[in-house]
Amino acid sequence: MYGIILAGGSGSRLWPMSRELYPKQLLNIQNHESLLQATYKRLADFIPDSNIIASTGVKHVANVKSQLMKNSEKIKVLSEPLSKNTAPAIAVAVKNILSKNGDDVVLVVPSDHLIKDTGKFETTVNKGEKLANLGYIVTFGVQPSYPETGYGYINISDTQLEDGYKVSRFVEKPDYELAQKYVKSGKYFWNAGIFMFKASVFLDELKKHSPEIYTILEKFDFTNSDEIPYIDYEHMPNISVDYAVMEKSDKIALVKLESDWNDLGSWASIYDTEKKDENGNAFVGHVIDLDSKNSLVYSSSKLCATIGLEDTVLVETEDAVLACKKDRTQDVKKIYDILKRQNDNTHLIHKTVYRPWGFYTVLTQGDGFLTKMIQVNTGQKLSVQSHNYRSEHWVVLSGTAKVVLEGKDYILSPGNSIDIPLKAIHSLQNPYNEPLKIIEVQLGDPLIEEDIIRYEDMYGRV
């Protein structure tokens, strides 16, 4: 069996925790591992690492790789040069599998959902595998527990199969009244976006129902490279797999997802998955509360004090605070869109920015200066680089730094400092067993991330 993990989402509805450049699937929510890592582990129970492909966009590829590499070095990460929704992403990954290996069953899963009962998930997958081997495109349906208007529904037909149902149609997000009818009927399931099929069956159906995707796909040759050509991918239609294949094919079967499932699609669904106290409150982080009810307080860095809140969500991050009525959490996306329109970076990046080598946090900035705290993880190295518009001054806080400046090596211990002049070629490395923390003072104008000339990079960013 093969596994495709879709890891390209932008997660705007969980702002300010998720950001365009560090979305939901990369975050540790309720766990010591990210949703992406948890998704990998769920598949790894029954799919060999070398059969797992993660598909993501060029913006996230470094972070997706560095997270997955912590679990296994065998997972392949495909990088989409442009974001084109799920149909092209799945098509490319399926073609990649067929090019390198034989035809077999493929399981496609989102990377940002929460499923705790991995045993029942595997039982469901086993049922799906049987149907996929019979030539069905299988979708996993979640039995609806209430009339949710934020999900698409799948209508099963009366034709029962051994382990599932034939699907009669896919329906868009319904209004409340319709959703109530769907739930009552017992014939409708939530669309969880999890699919199984034989690779060849999927491509046949794609050819039949979305020839415009298939035609472009035919140009790709993955026999010697995993690279997706930008020029052709640009012409791919931006379309979901539901529209491109599922809603049109008559080979669709549904298997009921037997495990728990939560798409963590809003702060209200995060609330649903958290443990509550006797007043229905979920508090995460440093929270002091008096008399609140049915509220979620999510503190990531600072003290949050709450008094008398009801049905409210409060989320605190290093650079933004969200306070929202719990029944309005779908509108967080509107805030995200406003920020994007205003070119406010708060939608794009966190105050702490993750890089393949570690992370940095901007501490303070002003006219002509900018200060960062930089952590370089064990064994990592920043690119060999120079800057045209800034000089830098580094002070080691903890750990040991190996600095190469204009060809000369320096080993710096806590308290040691070094000046990096304008245009000097330099690199910063941590070849030691302890994380390296340094303070970087930048002086110059303009002070922008883009002022980097890279000469060498162990993460392929030159």
Next chain:
Amino acid sequence: MYGIILAGGSGSRLWPMSRELYPKQLLNIQNHESLLQATYKRLADFIPDSNIIASTGVKHVANVKSQLMKNSEKIKVLSEPLSKNTAPAIAVAVKNILSKNGDDVVLVVPSDHLIKDTGKFETTVNKGEKLANLGYIVTFGVQPSYPETGYGYINISDTQLEDGYKVSRFVEKPDYELAQKYVKSGKYFWNAGIFMFKASVFLDELKKHSPEIYTILEKFDFTNSDEIPYIDYEHMPNISVDYAVMEKSDKIALVKLESDWNDLGSWASIYDTEKKDENGNAFVGHVIDLDSKNSLVYSSSKLCATIGLEDTVLVETEDAVLACKKDRTQDVKKIYDILKRQNDNTHLIHKTVYRPWGFYTVLTQGDGFLTKMIQVNTGQKLSVQSHNYRSEHWVVLSGTAKVVLEGKDYILSPGNSIDIPLKAIHSLQNPYNEPLKIIEVQLGDPLIEEDIIRYEDMYGRV
């Protein structure tokens, strides 16, 4: 005329904006100047600077002085060695006036109230002055506009004076029913804590009604020094001027305060004084809102996004967030008290700590290191000092630093850095016309503020 500004309050109800070491009167609320500075300006319209005394506690004296010095160098600041409520504070200031000058009318005002109409305030003072000269102790009463249960009330008698009323009694904070009766009667006023009297009259009444204060006061000799002896002050009763004199004397008159007045005693009263939009919202700082109503959002450093809030107060500071139903803002004091009990510094100091020479902000701290951004204002100098447990590394961000290290002078420009070894005697000074900003990296254990040995200090802190 003389003026006494009471500047000793702790302002726990405006947490997290106010902190024990930087309370309400020192904050810029709705203004480019602090409430203390606005209070000084209000008096300075009709009282000469050299006749104004600010009374504060030893914890706040440096900040009170440095704020008032920006307005005038002639204002005297008295420093109470211990906090003993208003009766001892006023008694000491009155005695100080009588020791140095003659007997005259004294106006006593809190430093943390908001009065915008200074013209009408002066009119009220003029009326009070007449009554004070007739031997009355005058209190300014605020005509109640609703049955507030958080204030004390003053009951006027039927004896009308030319510019006021004789007072029949002071009453404690009433319950709601009683407050309603008070408001309806027209015979009750809110106690605004503003008083006027002849210095000699006040001391006579103090001697009569609170001899335990008067006896200790007699030991103080202010002819050659303004210092309040700790040993005697320790024995002062901790008592308000209302209890000590007002409620007992039969010489009390009330003049109706004709100006606007707000004691800014809670976030709800801050809301009352702010301008509202058409939905009754007051937004301060960087706020993006969707559909909130009758809410106050007070952002001091970060983006606050709010959706669908009603009657809610959200306050964001560098190290704490408060979200509170507007009718529960009195309970902010309970949060403050919890933090104090837990020895959580969030009740005590801001992330940015003000000093006579400028301020510092802790940027990041970890095992064995601590980083600060330090601003030294023009013409200021930190004490000549050394540290037993830490070395320091300074990098200039902007401005120019004069550093003296082990007797040797260094002039440092942006990007320049210097190492201050363990136990080395050093000082940091900004004799130039631009604020000096530096990054300080401390290395050592323990890294505590108290690890300072001071040799010289221009603010008398040796």
